[in-house]
Amino acid sequence: MKKRNRGIRLVAAAALTLTGVAPVAGAPAAAQAAVPGVAKSYASLMYRSLTADATMAKLRATLVTQQADLKKRNTDAAKAQKASVAAQKTLATVTAGHTAVHEKLKSAERALSDAKNALARQSKQKPRSNAAIARAKRAVTAATTVRDARRTRLHQAAAELRAAKKVAGATTSAVVDSLAAVGRGSAAVEQTQNRIATAGTAAGYATQAAAISRSVVDEVRPVFAVTDTTNVYGTTVHKNVAFAFKRMIDDARADGVVMSGGGFRTKERQIELRTINGCPDVWTAPASSCRVPTAIPGRSLHELGLAVDVTSGGRTLTRKSKAFAWMSAHAADYGFVNLPSEAWHWSITGG
16 A cells, blocks of 8 residues: 555544544544543554544644745734834824924914014004004014914814824734734744644554553453444444554555455354364363364453454455455554464454
């Protein structure tokens, strides 16, 4: 099986987190099995192993998107800062203009006051000079016109100042918001980079799962119930291996190898098989003493749904079959190990 094909088939699982256990079609999620902690840990490790490549691909795609977004946020922040600088310059210019207009108005008000005082003095002069009084009145009128014009201009300057302050405030807020967005974007990029750096590998997770496989058997056996099994494409297996088993069957089929098999069987059926297979004694004779090797009742991993007798094309596997070659090359990726004496028998421990 080519790795690139396996990666394509894992894309759908990439949307799930590393800590979850994905549900499979036709079988409950591995982590749903009502079994002790080590078995759940095994199921989680196998799920992580089988989705590690897709998860990494998704993380890398996410990082590319986040980095592009961060670049845009930095560009937006630079534009906001540039706009803020321009707004502050405009505000400084408008403020100076407003101050100058205000000073001119005060000057005009003083000139008007002086003109009025001059008119008052002229009106008191003896003998009375109508010509001088007329000139003084015209001076008052002219000063009033200047004063009024400068008042109007001050109102305009005040409006311009308010507008400039509003723009300056808005651009300052925009800078704060854009820098906050940059901070969030940087944090998201850093988080994804850390997840990529610390993400486990498919092989690493599979190795961890294999290391606890015997503990899984030891913990499951005393508490096992038939309700802990589920059906995957007609094969009944323990829920904690259902995800990996289904993925194995799917991936083999994608490589042109169609497989099925016999999984769970009851203790009663194991007793029947011991009798059918001619074991010298149902309860004590070693498996190798039977016409077809058959485990002593209570010892078979089939009774826990943790072993499968694999078939292909309706036939039991032989060491010369294409299916056996495929299993030999890939089964360990899914947590299944062959019992050397039986080409068809695969379990999580090889027993």
